């Protein structure tokens with residue numbers, strides 16, 4: 001079928017679903033996005049509560065620098081992103097160690113001078129990886145054409161490719177060891193903290209190539225998005241509508257009907273039924289399995305494995321507490337030095353320049369920490385009292401870690417809203433509230449967009465290259481590429 005004749009339904013208005021939808025709509029396809037909530041963005045949404053405006057999950061705009069995925073997407077769709085560069089991406093704090101993560105890495109090099117050769121190698125690797133990412137990544141490889149494309153790029157950048165190969169199977173800790181840095185606990189903790197918030201795992205497990213690109217973020221540049229990070233999804237939704245498509249809210253898909261390898265229809269919770277030539281699922285694979293109705297197939301068991309969820313606090317606070325910060329974003333490691341489960345937190349304070357974030361003299365603060373989902377669902381099963389007890393314990397732990405660096409934090413809090421994995425599951429539709437993407441432990445065990453259905457593809461941070469705004473946009477391009485390839489093949493097979 002010609003692209004202009006294609007009826008494409010996207011389940012979910014997260015950044016991945018919207019980016020794919022906007023690009024396909026721009027090419028002429030008829031795109032309908034079905035979103036369960038009444039606003040777009042999912043993990044990268046902005047919401048208002050009690051006079052405050054909070055970013056729900058993602059708070060840092062990344063991938064907007066020249067040639068990067070968000071910049072390219074904006075150019076292609078005619079969107080001018082309302083962004084401002086952040087001079088310091090975020091500040092890392094552990095006890096008295098305070099490091100600004102700026103493009104020059106001056107403070108890091110000053111505190112850890114022996115790490116200079118490691119950073120030089122990381123910069124070279126990241127440059128090479130950005131080169132490979134240009135124009136999309138044909139990974140995981142799905143046929144001869146992908147192999148040829150990869151080989152062409154590999155041969156064009158031959159010296160770099162040879163340099164890259166040994167890192168493909170290395171863990172980050174092995175890479176640190178090759179520079180004699182694995183025995184410096186402060187440096188390893190610092191790197192682990194960076195990796196946990198980006199590649200969702202720490203140096204003993206994180207693949208070195210994934211780490212090289214993740215550690216490049218403060219150098220490539222972090223951006224403030226005016227109106228909150230949710231502006232990105234609102235602009236993408238607007239682009240779909242301008243191209244003749246539709247983004248429909250409060251349309252939760254509850255059932256997908258299929259016959260053999262074809263999805264034949266979708267049903268939403270308000271009773272609407274839709275047909276589609278192709279479906280893009282902005283969902284995790286196990287979330288999708290929960291509402292697939294296939295002829296003769298048993299429902300798939302819920303599985304979570306090693307995925308993280310988040311515990312998030314949305315605090316209304318007195319802005320005077322944060323008056324002299326070098327960055328509005330802080331990564332704070334508590335005194336124990338442990339990571340995740342409330343022991344390490346990421347804090348984003350609203351900008352004074354945006355008066356609609358909070359009432360006069362106050363600010364909106366999003367604080368998040370990694371947490372495993374299972375104990376939350378077990379507590380919920382035990383009853384409301386057990387669940388509340390766990391929620392209160394995490395709230396206290398998180399505020400105590402914040403207070404280690406900002407001793408006046410407790411009395412400066414005016415309002416508290418929290419989100420647990422149970423909330424994240426309800427809000428994003430992700431099974432067990434598993435947000436933040438998959439742990440990037442191996443380049444060879446990643447998932448691509450293909451599913452067991454010929455006309456249904458994944459999009460979003462559960463497919464390669466994974467989490468973050470630029471990550472899901474890069475993944476969305478791969479989804480589109482495979483959809484168009486499949487459509488061309490179907491066209492050839494038709495009489």
Ligand SMILES: Cc1cc2nc3c(=O)[nH]c(=O)nc-3n(C[C@H](O)[C@H](O)[C@H](O)COP(=O)(O)OP(=O)(O)OC[C@H]3O[C@@H](n4cnc5c(N)ncnc54)[C@H](O)[C@@H]3O)c2cc1C
Nearest residue numbers: 012014016036042043057058059060253429460461468469
């Ligand atoms: C706490 C936290 C902090 C983060 N910080 C950053 C950051 O600073 N910078 C950054 O770049 N990235 C960050 N990330 C990662 C980034 O937010 C995500 O990788 C990205 O936004 C995921 O987008 P997605 O397209 O995969 O879908 P999601 O955001 O999961 O969106 C999926 C959408 O589908 C909808 N949906 C689900 N089920 C259905 C259904 N059945 N019917 C209809 N609609 C449905 C949901 O309501 C949702 O809107 C962070 C993530 C978290 C959780």
